[in-house]
Amino acid sequence: MSFILVIETDNDAFQSDGHDSHIAMTDEVARILTTATKQLAGTPVGEAATIIHDINGNAVGSWHLD
Numbered sequence: 001m002s003f004i005l006v007i008e009t010d011n012d013a014f015q016s017d018g019h020d021s022h023i024a025m026t027d028e029v030a031r032i033l034t035t036a037t038k039q040l041a042g043t044p045v046g047e048a049a050t051i052i053h054d055i056n057g058n059a060v061g062s063w064h065l066d
Helices: 021-040
Strands: 003-007 049-053 059-065
Touching: 003 021, 003 049, 021 049, 021 059
Parallel strands: none
Antiparallel strands: 003 059, 049 059
């Protein structure tokens, strides 16, 4: 069994908005991981898969549990 998570970080949601660009990226990744954790909890293994969206609503990746 594997848990696969892919996040593409090359769009505006991961860029600096006047802050250090590394902080903007890590904040958005942390937000996505928090959301994915909530989605994963209690989900049956065969149904554990979803598209990941950034704060702007853009699809930036996916996760699934096989």
